[in-house]
Amino acid sequence: MRDSPPKAGHVRVRGAREHNLKNVDLDIPRDALVVFTGVSGSGKSSLAFGTLYAEAQRRYLESVSPYARRLFHQMPVPEVDDIDGLPPAVALQQQRGTPTTRSSVGSVSTLSNSLRMLYSRAGDYPSGQELLYAESFSPNTAEGACPQCSGLGRVYDATEASMVPDDSLTIRERAVAAWPPAWHGQNLRDILVTMGYDVDTPWRDLPKKDRDWILFTDETPTVPVYAGLTPAETRRALKRKETPSYQGTFSGARRYVLQTFANTESASMKKRVARYMVSTECPLCQGRRLRREALSVTFAGMDIMTLSRVPLERLAALLRPYADGTAPKGKARADKHPEQLIVTQRIAADLCARLDTMLALGLGYLALERSTPTLSPGELQRLRLATQVRSNLFGVV
Ligand SMILES: [Zn+2]
Known part of the structure; x- marks a missing residue:
């Protein structure tokens, strides 16, 4: 078989040894629908992608400039003695890849x-409006994206209802569920104690002014913290100017949620704070993701x-x-x-x-x-x- 002349209209493969192929010889008809079947691991993909497609790509890339070649994801040279009658090939891999949410x-x-x-x-164009370049019609470019929602079509925010899911709890009982967990959350509570906020009254009974400040302030005051003291003991310690445990810096809950969502590298942190956010249609572009000028065309x-x-x-x-x-x-x-x-x-x-x-x-x-x-x-x-x-x-x- 190895020395037989190439059959017309066939791709002739000799000595294919890519991955688990065991020195395979075969003739594949062209201009026909050909299916490779076999149990998992029998070498179907090694033959189709690893050998036929890899060789077709290698031959094609030999014909392009070294510069252009670098732009391709090059497959390894296949382990095969000889392939005749191979036309240019196109491959569609099976894996889903990792499309981003912006891929459409x-x-x-x-x-x-x-x-x-x-x-x-x-x-x-509306009369008087300048012509726009094509990029201005893409929500994924700075020229095109709606400035309020950055081209997402929705705006994300943290509200009292989203950050305080159970308003019958006190601050000490973690009414502000959006606060960071563990030590960092206790730190914020202790800072509020120093500042004279009531952390032992149910959230819904606190004055609106206090609730709004705790959730929405952009101020970040740094105050002495007396860890482990009751509110009354803290007041006494402050009056006597006792040495605090440390200086703590407060951050509003919304500020914490939005900054963490925007900046954290940790997927689990991002997921956690996302629970305390609500999204609504962008009021500026009505969810259409583009600047007003682009939408007017x-x-x-x-x-x-x-x-x-x-x-x-x-x-x-x-x-x-x-x-x-x-x-x-x-x-x-x-x-x-x-x-x-x-x-x-x-x-x-x-x-x-x-x-x-x-x-x-x-x-x-x-x-x-x-x-x-x-x-x-x-x-x-x-x-x-x-x-x-x-x-x-x-x-x-
Ligand atoms: Zn918008």
């Missing part, structure tokens, strides 16, 4: 980039965030008339230069072609803004496949 259907498919280009170059009568939330099927239907030049040249479009209409048509046609691939893969019910961590593994796989197959390459494995 639009960003993974890069359709959002084109849509931002469309708004930048062909959107309807429309296409087909919609701002970019609204358009990013319609199902892909409807998005394709909306763009189609612009792609084939049959869109009504309405009032807002009457004053456009012919060049601008050409740009509109070109971008819309590109978007439609790529959307068609996604519709063909049954993804028409998704919207561009849908975040990828909420997709099923199968949906994510199809999405990545749609992104790869739109390249106009022939004969790709």
